[in-house]
Amino acid sequence: MTLPKVEIKGIRDGLLVTVGEASWETQREALLAYLDEQSDFLQGARLALSIGNQPLRPVQLGRLRDEISERGLTLWAVLSDSPKTQETAQNLGLATRISRPLPERRIARLDTRLESGEQTMLVKRTLRSGYRLENTGHIVVIGDVNPGAEIIAGGHVIVWGRLRGMVHAGAQGDEEAMVCALELFPTQLRIASQVITTLHRRRGKAVPSCAQIVDGAIVIRDWDAH
Amino acid sequence: MTATVVTITSGKGGVGKTTATANLAAALATEGQKVVCIDADIGLRNLDVILGLENRIVYDLVDVIEGRCRLRQAMIRDKRLPELYLIPAAQTRDKSAVSPSDMVRLCNELRPEVDWILLDSPAGIERGFRNAIAPADIVLVVTNPEVSAVRDADRIIGLIEAEEKGPARLIINRLKPEMVRRGDMLDIDDVLELLAVELIGVVPDDEQVVVSANRGLPVAMDGNNQAGKAFKNIARRLLGHKVPFMDLEANKGFFDRLARFFRTTGE
Known part of the structure; x- marks a missing residue:
C-alpha cells in the first residue's frame, strides 16, 4: 500500500500540512508517519491540516488531535470541503479557516456561496453554552439556544425553540432583519447596530415573539399581533 | 469482570465533583461492587483527603503512566470497605503529564479487574477534562442549582456530545429545599428545562457532608443522613435499579406538609 503524499509549507500562523486524498485511516497513518519522521524539524509547531x-x-478528529498533541505539536485548524468535518472541527474548538487564502479551487467555491447573501443555514440541534453559529445569510435553528451560545447572521434568525443566548441579526447592517423565536428571552439581542439587553421572563406561558427595528429602535411583539 | 468507566465532571469548580466521586465509590462498594476511583486532577489532588487515604499514598497516577510502578502498587485499598481502591493523582506535576490515550490505556488495563472505575475530573474544559472523559462509558455532570454552575454544566454537556461521549447524566448537588420553596433558588425543573438531560440524582445540601469530608469519611459510608442516602440512591441507579427520587421535604413537620397539601390541592 502506498501512503498518500504529505506536503508542508510555512504560513503566517504556523505550518499548513496537506495530505493527499485517500481513506481516512491511510491519511492519518501517512500524516503521523510524516510527523514522526520530521519530529526534529517540527518541534512545537502549530499545524493547520488540509484533508x-x-x-x-x-471521535476520529479528536483522536488525531490527541495523537498530534502527544508529539508535542498543536493542531489548531482543519481545512476541509466537507461540511461534516467543518462542523466536527468547530465543535472541537478548531479553526476551519486560516488567514492566508486556500488553494484556488476552494476560493471559487466559497465565493459562489457568499455572493447571494440569501443562503440559509439550518441547524437542528440545541445550541449549548459555548457554541457559535455564523452565517452571512439567514439562520434557522430547530432546538433551543441556551445562555452562552451565540448566533450571528447577515439576515434573519428564526429559532423554533427557546432563544436565551446572544443573537445578532442583520449583522452586516441590514435593518430589515428580524429575530423570531417560540420563546424569545435572549441575554442580548442585536439587529444591525441596535442592541437591547436582558429580556426578563414574564410570568405565565411564553408566546412566540418577533423582534424587529421600528422607527430606529428594536421592538418585540407577540406573534399573534401580526 | 468488565468495568464500566464513569467520569464525574462539571466545568465549574467547587460544585462537589470530588465529594460525589468519593461518595458514589463508597456507595457502590457498600453494594458489594469492586470499585477503583482515580483522581484525574493532577496537581490539585483532593480525592485522597476526602476518602481519608492521604497518609497511605506511595505511588500515584503519573508513576503508573510513566512506568515507575505497576498498576497494583498504586492502588490504595480502603480498610473500611475492602472492595474500594484509590489511584491518587500526583501533586507535584500538572495535567500535561498525562494524555487522553494514557488514560484510555490505564482504564483498559483495569477493566478486567474491577466492576467500576470512577474518574474524578478536574474543573475546566482543557487537557485535564479531556483526559478524564477519554475513557468514559458514562459521564455524570455535577451541578448546583445556581445560574453560573448550570451555565458551565451546559457548556460541558455540549463538549461531551461533541466528543460523542453523551448523553451525559445529571446530578444536582446542594439543593436547599427551603430556599427553593421560598423561590430563592432554581428548582429541579428549572435546571432540567435548560440542560435537557437525564437526571440521575438530587443531593440535598447537608452540613454533615463537609464534616465528613474533613474527617475523611464519606457520608455514604456512615449511617443516616439525607445526602448520604441520595448518593446511595445514585449508586443503585447506576447498578440498574429503579429507585424513586427522595422526597426532600420528607423531614418537614406534619403541619408543614398538611399546609402544602392544601395549597397544592387548592390550586
Whole structure:
C-alpha cells in the first residue's frame, strides 16, 4: 500500500500540512508517519491540516488531535470541503479557516456561496453554552439556544425553540432583519447596530415573539399581533 | 469482570465533583461492587483527603503512566470497605503529564479487574477534562442549582456530545429545599428545562457532608443522613435499579406538609 503524499509549507500562523486524498485511516497513518519522521524539524509547531473531502466524526478528529498533541505539536485548524468535518472541527474548538487564502479551487467555491447573501443555514440541534453559529445569510435553528451560545447572521434568525443566548441579526447592517423565536428571552439581542439587553421572563406561558427595528429602535411583539 | 468507566465532571469548580466521586465509590462498594476511583486532577489532588487515604499514598497516577510502578502498587485499598481502591493523582506535576490515550490505556488495563472505575475530573474544559472523559462509558455532570454552575454544566454537556461521549447524566448537588420553596433558588425543573438531560440524582445540601469530608469519611459510608442516602440512591441507579427520587421535604413537620397539601390541592 502506498501512503498518500504529505506536503508542508510555512504560513503566517504556523505550518499548513496537506495530505493527499485517500481513506481516512491511510491519511492519518501517512500524516503521523510524516510527523514522526520530521519530529526534529517540527518541534512545537502549530499545524493547520488540509484533508480534502474527508467527512470526519468527532471521535476520529479528536483522536488525531490527541495523537498530534502527544508529539508535542498543536493542531489548531482543519481545512476541509466537507461540511461534516467543518462542523466536527468547530465543535472541537478548531479553526476551519486560516488567514492566508486556500488553494484556488476552494476560493471559487466559497465565493459562489457568499455572493447571494440569501443562503440559509439550518441547524437542528440545541445550541449549548459555548457554541457559535455564523452565517452571512439567514439562520434557522430547530432546538433551543441556551445562555452562552451565540448566533450571528447577515439576515434573519428564526429559532423554533427557546432563544436565551446572544443573537445578532442583520449583522452586516441590514435593518430589515428580524429575530423570531417560540420563546424569545435572549441575554442580548442585536439587529444591525441596535442592541437591547436582558429580556426578563414574564410570568405565565411564553408566546412566540418577533423582534424587529421600528422607527430606529428594536421592538418585540407577540406573534399573534401580526 | 468488565468495568464500566464513569467520569464525574462539571466545568465549574467547587460544585462537589470530588465529594460525589468519593461518595458514589463508597456507595457502590457498600453494594458489594469492586470499585477503583482515580483522581484525574493532577496537581490539585483532593480525592485522597476526602476518602481519608492521604497518609497511605506511595505511588500515584503519573508513576503508573510513566512506568515507575505497576498498576497494583498504586492502588490504595480502603480498610473500611475492602472492595474500594484509590489511584491518587500526583501533586507535584500538572495535567500535561498525562494524555487522553494514557488514560484510555490505564482504564483498559483495569477493566478486567474491577466492576467500576470512577474518574474524578478536574474543573475546566482543557487537557485535564479531556483526559478524564477519554475513557468514559458514562459521564455524570455535577451541578448546583445556581445560574453560573448550570451555565458551565451546559457548556460541558455540549463538549461531551461533541466528543460523542453523551448523553451525559445529571446530578444536582446542594439543593436547599427551603430556599427553593421560598423561590430563592432554581428548582429541579428549572435546571432540567435548560440542560435537557437525564437526571440521575438530587443531593440535598447537608452540613454533615463537609464534616465528613474533613474527617475523611464519606457520608455514604456512615449511617443516616439525607445526602448520604441520595448518593446511595445514585449508586443503585447506576447498578440498574429503579429507585424513586427522595422526597426532600420528607423531614418537614406534619403541619408543614398538611399546609402544602392544601395549597397544592387548592390550586
